[in-house]
Amino acid sequence: MAEHIIELKGVTKYFGENLIIDNVSFYVNKGEFITFLGPSGCGKTTTLRMIAGFELPTSGQILLSGKDISALPPNKRPVNTVFQRYALFPHFNVFENIAFGLKCKRVINTYRNDKGEEYTKKEKLTKKEIAEKVKKALEIVDLEGFEKRSISTLSGGQQQRVAIARAIVNEPEILLLDEPLGALDLKMRKEMQIELKKMHDRLGITFIYVTHDQEEALTMSDTIVVMSDGVVQQIGTPTKIYNEPANTFVADFIGESNIFSGTVVGKKKVKFCGKTFDCVDDFDVNELVDIVVRPEDVKMVSPEEGTLKGEVISVVFKGIHYEITVQVGKYEVVIQSTESREVGEKIGLNVAPDGIHLMKPKYTTNVFDGVITKHNTVEFANGEFECDVTQLYPGSYIDEEEYLITKEGEKIDLTGTEVRVEVGLYDISISDDEDAGGTTGHIISIIYKGDHYRVIVRTGDSDEDEDFVFATEDLWNENDYVSVIIPKEKIKLSLKPKAKEDQE
Amino acid sequence: MKLPRFSRKTLCIPYAVFLVFFVIIPMCVIIFYAFTDRDMHFSFSNFLQFFSDPTKLSTIVYSIVISLITTVICLVIAYPVALILARSKLKKKFVILMLFVLPMWINFVLRVNALRELFNLLSQAEALAWLESANIFKTIVGMVYDFLPFMILPLYTTMLKIDDSLYEASADLGGNAFTTFFRITLPLSMPGIMSGVTMVFLPSMTNYVVSDMLGNAKVTIIGKFISDYFGNDWHMGSMIALVLLIIVFASTLLSGGLNSDENVRGTNL
Numbered sequence: 122m123a124e125h126i127i128e129l130k131g132v133t134k135y136f137g138e139n140l141i142i143d144n145v146s147f148y149v150n151k152g153e154f155i156t157f158l159g160p161s162g163c164g165k166t167t168t169l170r171m172i173a174g175f176e177l178p179t180s181g182q183i184l185l186s187g188k189d190i191s192a193l194p195p196n197k198r199p200v201n202t203v204f205q206r207y208a209l210f211p212h213f214n215v216f217e218n219i220a221f222g223l224k225c226k227r228v229i230n231t232y233r234n235d236k237g238e239e240y241t242k243k244e245k246l247t248k249k250e251i252a253e254k255v256k257k258a259l260e261i262v263d264l265e266g267f268e269k270r271s272i273s274t275l276s277g278g279q280q281q282r283v284a285i286a287r288a289i290v291n292e293p294e295i296l297l298l299d300e301p302l303g304a305l306d307l308k309m310r311k312e313m314q315i316e317l318k319k320m321h322d323r324l325g326i327t328f329i330y331v332t333h334d335q336e337e338a339l340t341m342s343d344t345i346v347v348m349s350d351g352v353v354q355q356i357g358t359p360t361k362i363y364n365e366p367a368n369t370f371v372a373d374f375i376g377e378s379n380i381f382s383g384t385v386v387g388k389k390k391v392k393f394c395g396k397t398f399d400c401v402d403d404f405d406v407n408e409l410v411d412i413v414v415r416p417e418d419v420k421m422v423s424p425e426e427g428t429l430k431g432e433v434i435s436v437v438f439k440g441i442h443y444e445i446t447v448q449v450g451k452y453e454v455v456i457q458s459t460e461s462r463e464v465g466e467k468i469g470l471n472v473a474p475d476g477i478h479l480m481k482p483k484y485t486t487n488v489f490d491g492v493i494t495k496h497n498t499v500e501f502a503n504g505e506f507e508c509d510v511t512q513l514y515p516g517s518y519i520d521e522e523e524y525l526i527t528k529e530g531e532k533i534d535l536t537g538t539e540v541r542v543e544v545g546l547y548d549i550s551i552s553d554d555e556d557a558g559g560t561t562g563h564i565i566s567i568i569y570k571g572d573h574y575r576v577i578v579r580t581g582d583s584d585e586d587e588d589f590v591f592a593t594e595d596l597w598n599e600n601d602y603v604s605v606i607i608p609k610e611k612i613k614l615s616l617k618p619k620a621k622e623d624q625e
Numbered sequence: 626m627k628l629p630r631f632s633r634k635t636l637c638i639p640y641a642v643f644l645v646f647f648v649i650i651p652m653c654v655i656i657f658y659a660f661t662d663r664d665m666h667f668s669f670s671n672f673l674q675f676f677s678d679p680t681k682l683s684t685i686v687y688s689i690v691i692s693l694i695t696t697v698i699c700l701v702i703a704y705p706v707a708l709i710l711a712r713s714k715l716k717k718k719f720v721i722l723m724l725f726v727l728p729m730w731i732n733f734v735l736r737v738n739a740l741r742e743l744f745n746l747l748s749q750a751e752a753l754a755w756l757e758s759a760n761i762f763k764t765i766v767g768m769v770y771d772f773l774p775f776m777i778l779p780l781y782t783t784m785l786k787i788d789d790s791l792y793e794a795s796a797d798l799g800g801n802a803f804t805t806f807f808r809i810t811l812p813l814s815m816p817g818i819m820s821g822v823t824m825v826f827l828p829s830m831t832n833y834v835v836s837d838m839l840g841n842a843k844v845t846i847i848g849k850f851i852s853d854y855f856g857n858d859w860h861m862g863s864m865i866a867l868v869l870l871i872i873v874f875a876s877t878l879l880s881g882g883l884n885s886d887e888n889v890r891g892t893n894l
Binding site for chain 1: 788790791793794795796797798799800801804808809812813
């Protein structure tokens, strides 16, 4: 087993009231090229900054080769960072920038005195040693002879190389790279990706790389850590993450994908888009599942041979392949193929069993904690909804004074009763009229699932936010401000165990 | 009919008029007076007299020393304040900055007057009776009080422009607080120091209102000297003014030259 050079144990980070990193644990093997991948604001940079020492975790431990370094300041950690916007010192030239770390360094040299006893001394590196190391670092990044150049005369790509040289010259145990290629143009970025990868192979030190670019992550990494909302979604090799995404978020974020909702109908048989397919994942029969099919795994055949039949509705040339969208009943399927088809053509579609990936759905219903108010409405998720409280007590009804009368004729005032509120995925709708629903919030995620969108609306402030997950056929935009509408009869209430006891 | 073309250059006219009447002509008059004697004949006598008169030379040295002390005190007070303010993440730091700058908005003579009354009041107390005759001390306190904002502002704006990631990079590369300050913070705030020093040093050489009011007219700085001469000897007065101008010009050139050499970002206010 490889040595764990860095290990995070239950690391949590708050900025003020905001939870940025939520109980994250993982380890990094020595010599590995590991990438933190996720959309902006997912906490990947904060995680990196905690490893560098710029931020301290609110709780949890960061272990370096088994030693807890959580509280060490950055200058005491054997890690170096390549910053997002390089952070080169503008008043130094290239040589002075790269030599900065070496000049701060003290090495322990062993000497022998007259009597032959050994003694050690902490010493600075000599000028000659520094010059040699700088020269070597510049060779590694292909900038020989740039020592005397001032930073402002360098291009973005050259500054990038200086930033890398400045970090690796210190021979750190771990090199941290915070979206280092973000400011470069596409061609430059591709070249640097390959060079970084080569550099990693040559230097043999551990690289921790942060990016939001999934292609970059797939190209360069040995291991990818997919993050979202301060939580690790999946850790694995690029192949594993691409072929076997752990959930719809990962599937949607990495590469193109068709995501469907379906049901397991038999042993290794799954039904979606109205047809039954063979698959390789073994789930319990009748279980609801999310299904991911990569566009390149959909094969186009003649209408008679295809399990699915549909009509081509769009064809887009993408350079290496065509992206073809096919309407299958009410579902849309995206296909990538080197062959083209005509718009309007009727075709059949097949998916091989190993092209169908099943996942346990993250959301099947929405569950909230709620409280019954004076007027027999229920308060939850930062809003107030009308509901049918009689369902809490079978056979009960509401009298004229708005009291609940149970089957036995007992009068109960429900005000303040804590309840569990359950709302199904298909029972929620949203409106851009703010007063139309019981609560309001912003759309934080939209994932297309073939025939509908899976939308998540987040209500309330950051410290007490609640998410609604539901399916809709309408397309909304992320960040839209909407109100959430739930029909009275679709709100399922149940008494919490404690509340039940009190009532009895 | 062709309308007269209104070009952007036309907008310069008001300033050009101002420049001619209030800068160029007075300047010529000063040079003229400096190099003529009482009979309006060309002469170097003022020049020679100035540099052979020990009182005049010592007044210049004396002014420079007082200005230097003022500048150093201002810098020592302003630097940490500006640094803390620029680096703090306080949302209200603008308010704190305003508190330092606010006195600038109150009439200068009023403030100096108030300070004098305060000193008078304090010197009533037996323990502080020495204040009565501590003219130089009072002058310097007055100048520091007056010119401190001019030191804080350029320092603050320069430090604000230093990217936080540079401090992080220094720490990341193994630099401790000491290294980071002397190798990153100080050199990068140099433009601010330079403009702050210029903005405090030069006025405190010539601003004799403070020395007059707080120093019981016992502290004679160069500005006071010039104004005294203009009472009866315009020729000598002009010569001293010209010498002062050259000193000011030389020192500006010196600090300006340093700025462009150092390839640093920052502003010169």
